[in-house]
Amino acid sequence: MSWLAYAVFIALVLALAHPLGSYLTRVCERRRTFLDPLLLPIEWALYRVLGVREDQEMSAVTYAVCFATFGAGCAVLLFLILMLQHWLPGGPSEGYLTTPMTADLAANTAVSFTTTTTWQAYAGESTLRYLSQVLGLVAENFLAGAAGLAVGFGFIRGFARQSAETIGNFWVDLVRSLLWVLLPLGLIGSLALVWQGVPLNLSPYTLAHTLEGRTQVIAQGPVAALEFIKNLGTNGGGFFNANGAHPYANPTPLTNLIDMLGICALPAALMITLGQMTQRVRAGWTLLCVMVVLLLGGLALCDRAERVLPPQLGDLHLVGGNMEGKEVRFGIGQSVLTTVVASNTSTGSYNAQHDSYQPLGVLVPLTFLLLGEVVFGGLGTGVYSIAMMALAAAFLGALMIGRTPEYLGKKMTAAETRWIALYVLATPMVVLVLTALAVLTPAGRAAVTLNGGPRRFTEILFAYASCMANNGLALGGLDANNGFYNATTIVAMLAGRYGLAFLALVAAGLFARQRRVVASSGTLPIDTPTFALLLIGTILLLAAVSFLPALAMGPIAELLER
Amino acid sequence: MKRELRPAILSVLVLTFLTGVVFPLMLFAIATWVFPHQASGSLVVLRGTVVGSSLIAQEFSGAEWFQPRPSAAGRGYDATASGATDLAPSNPKLKEGAPGFSGIRELAALYRKRNGLPSDAPVPIDAVTRSGSGLDPDISPANALLQVPRVARARGLSDEALRRLVAAQMVQPQLGFLGEPRVPVLALNLALAQLASAPHMGPHAP
Numbered sequence: 001m002s003w004l005a006y007a008v009f010i011a012l013v014l015a016l017a018h019p020l021g022s023y024l025t026r027v028c029e030r031r032r033t034f035l036d037p038l039l040l041p042i043e044w045a046l047y048r049v050l051g052v053r054e055d056q057e058m059s060a061v062t063y064a065v066c067f068a069t070f071g072a073g074c075a076v077l078l079f080l081i082l083m084l085q086h087w088l089p090g091g092p093s094e095g096y097l098t099t100p101m102t103a104d105l106a107a108n109t110a111v112s113f114t115t116t117t118t119w120q121a122y123a124g125e126s127t128l129r130y131l132s133q134v135l136g137l138v139a140e141n142f143l144a145g146a147a148g149l150a151v152g153f154g155f156i157r158g159f160a161r162q163s164a165e166t167i168g169n170f171w172v173d174l175v176r177s178l179l180w181v182l183l184p185l186g187l188i189g190s191l192a193l194v195w196q197g198v199p200l201n202l203s204p205y206t207l208a209h210t211l212e213g214r215t216q217v218i219a220q221g222p223v224a225a226l227e228f229i230k231n232l233g234t235n236g237g238g239f240f241n242a243n244g245a246h247p248y249a250n251p252t253p254l255t256n257l258i259d260m261l262g263i264c265a266l267p268a269a270l271m272i273t274l275g276q277m278t279q280r281v282r283a284g285w286t287l288l289c290v291m292v293v294l295l296l297g298g299l300a301l302c303d304r305a306e307r308v309l310p311p312q313l314g315d316l317h318l319v320g321g322n323m324e325g326k327e328v329r330f331g332i333g334q335s336v337l338t339t340v341v342a343s344n345t346s347t348g349s350y351n352a353q354h355d356s357y358q359p360l361g362v363l364v365p366l367t368f369l370l371l372g373e374v375v376f377g378g379l380g381t382g383v384y385s386i387a388m389m390a391l392a393a394a395f396l397g398a399l400m401i402g403r404t405p406e407y408l409g410k411k412m413t414a415a416e417t418r419w420i421a422l423y424v425l426a427t428p429m430v431v432l433v434l435t436a437l438a439v440l441t442p443a444g445r446a447a448v449t450l451n452g453g454p455r456r457f458t459e460i461l462f463a464y465a466s467c468m469a470n471n472g473l474a475l476g477g478l479d480a481n482n483g484f485y486n487a488t489t490i491v492a493m494l495a496g497r498y499g500l501a502f503l504a505l506v507a508a509g510l511f512a513r514q515r516r517v518v519a520s521s522g523t524l525p526i527d528t529p530t531f532a533l534l535l536i537g538t539i540l541l542l543a544a545v546s547f548l549p550a551l552a553m554g555p556i557a558e559l560l561e562r
Numbered sequence: 563m564k565r566e567l568r569p570a571i572l573s574v575l576v577l578t579f580l581t582g583v584v585f586p587l588m589l590f591a592i593a594t595w596v597f598p599h600q601a602s603g604s605l606v607v608l609r610g611t612v613v614g615s616s617l618i619a620q621e622f623s624g625a626e627w628f629q630p631r632p633s634a635a636g637r638g639y640d641a642t643a644s645g646a647t648d649l650a651p652s653n654p655k656l657k658e659g660a661p662g663f664s665g666i667r668e669l670a671a672l673y674r675k676r677n678g679l680p681s682d683a684p685v686p687i688d689a690v691t692r693s694g695s696g697l698d699p700d701i702s703p704a705n706a707l708l709q710v711p712r713v714a715r716a717r718g719l720s721d722e723a724l725r726r727l728v729a730a731q732m733v734q735p736q737l738g739f740l741g742e743p744r745v746p747v748l749a750l751n752l753a754l755a756q757l758a759s760a761p762h763m764g765p766h767a768p
Contacts, residue, residue, distance in 0.1 A: 253741025
């Protein structure tokens with residue numbers, strides 16, 4: 001049954017890739033779409049208000065600076081909203097807000113949401129006012145997602161254009177991403193969630209008198225306003241502490257499927273956009289196939305790990321899989337699907353608690369985090385996650401056959417290769433250095449006390465891998481709300497968002513200057529199964545070289561322990 | 563680069579207004595009009611009183627009710643403090659427990675005792691594990707069926723009638739392949755209350 005659900009999910013993602021990808025191409029190239037009559041006037045008005053001259057093109061560096069400035073502005077505004085939230089009117093009443101909104105927690109949350117990490121160091125229902133959730137977090141989910149999509153468009157133009165000094169206008173891409181993509185899809189998706197039972201109200205927490213004569217207070221709120229866009233924007237921070245495991249956030253298997261499609265559909269479609277705009281559609285499909293192969297591998301391993309009872313419980317005569325931390329309505333199948341999808345897409349949504357997963361069940365998402373979100377990836381940012389790996393693979397492949405390395409018709413000279421190499425090295429550098437720092441300091445070790453053995457190391461490594469990938473998934477055994485982790489995870493989140501985007505955009509700017517090379521018999525083909533295998537090999541090899549020792553100390557040690 | 567400062571500042575404010583005020587209001591207007599029941603939290607009202615939400619687990623400890631999964635939300639079934647144990651399978655606390663925390667071994671023994679099962683009877687895993695939210699409203703059909711004899715005895719009803727009740731409340735995978743078959747506990751107990759409106763008949767009833 002699970003495999004049927006996995007197959008249907010992948011089929012839906014692939015079926016949507018072409019129509020959505022073509023639509024995104026039109027949005028990116030400012031061509032006509034069916035929403036124009038409604039949206040063009042709003043777009044025009046927004047440019048006037050914001051002072052954007054829509055035909056003013058930007059160099060890659062200016063584009064990256066605007067992206068970072070916009071993120072900084074959003075972070076400051078969100079920080080202020082969070083710090084001043086007790087002045088905001090509306091529910092829930094003060095008595096339920098038991099976690100104080102300290103400055104370090106507010107700063108961490110602000111950076112977390114503006115980088116689409118949405119790492120949750122707090123519990124929503126006991127920390128945040130309804131208005132902080134809507135005005136702060138819902139808005140940020142849209143804006144960070146749209147900014148990511150804009151950067152994806154800018155990056156693609158680097159390969160699409162020839163002899164160009166510019167890669168587009170960030171503000172135009174931002175506004176168009178919001179108006180043409182995120183707002184309409186967000187509205188439809190959110191309504192679908194309400195239909196299935198996700199609440200949307202500003203009521204006080206409900207006092208219920210249960211059938212057995214007890215009382216139960218039930219947290220309420222504008223849940224549906226957040227839950228779909230958190231996935232569509234590949235953000236992931238939930239309204240409640242339990243995120244997508246909470247039955248109000250994710251009441252049915254269908255809402256789970258809708259959420260997963262919201263996460264994957266656009267990043268998958270962007271591969272087609274990349275192919276269309278560079279006039280190499282088959283190369284786009286090749287990347288998508290590589291993604292599906294890696295996804296299937298992850299599903300197979302994680303499903304296998306979780307479907308069996310943990311060996312530690314073997315003598316208790318229990319029937320079923322590893323259901324600790326999982327919900328009955330999702331079972332093993334929908335829990336595993338969500339784990340694998342979310343760990344690949346810079347989306348920290350979860351519907352089961354990963355710290356209760358088996359060692360192999362933790363190894364799979366952790367590996368995907370460390371691969372750098374190459375399967376679908378974050379909205380927009382996923383384009384360069386996979387493209388940079390494809391460039392590295394094309395470089396290696398060309399060296400093997402003794403040709404000038406090129407990809408999507410652009411040559412890799414020393415200048416471009418330098419930025420690609422830096423990009424490939426960035427994730428291991430940041431993740432491993434921060435993990436080492438945490439392991440070596442008492443403050444870093446003090447946060448892992450719940451579980452024992454290698455799982456403690458895994459929890460720390462997972463945290464930094466997740467923040468660097470702007471993912472936001474966490475192993476709950478790590479107590480993340482303290483000065484040390486609030487500060488160090490900010491470093492990882494900023495490096496993962498702005499560091500990687502800067503490197504990718506600068507490389508794109510260099511590619512934009514080149515003319516497109518005509519493919520000849522000496523060109524390494526980039527749309528064949530051979531290239532797909534080469535790419536998979538490169539991805540796995542680069543990750544293994546960087547992270548195998550660290551993984552051996554964490555989940556692999558735990559796997560071998562019994 | 564200086565000319566980008568105005569769009570940078572204004573875009574943060576204007577677009578936050580668009581997505582944090584205009585969008586939620588639009589959504590709110592449509593959702594509360596089209597789906598008022600869901601928007602207000604799928605609350606179950608019985609004779610004018612809110613008895614809970616059909617989506618949120620509530621505690622049932624009496625023998626005459628079907629019981630939900632154990633909960634790690636707050637002190638148990640606290641719908642203002644969703645959460646899980648976060649215990650790794652390798653953590654001995656998960657199996658053996660700790661002061662104030664029942665391990666899976668103890669939960670399984672308790673489940674068998676309560677439902678009159680032999681000490682090595684197989685127990686469905688969902689009956690002895692805590693869910694991801696602590697508010698899981700469902701149990702597996704196997705779990706529900708194992709509770710039938712106990713509830714039937716406590717209410718003086720026939721096993722057969724209760725098995726029919728469980729079957730009637732069972733929810734199949736959506737669209738035939740999404741998720742798992744499940745039994746929503748509150749709905750089942752509401753149906754139970756309707757079936758026999760005298761809930762405390764005890765084991766000596768006919």
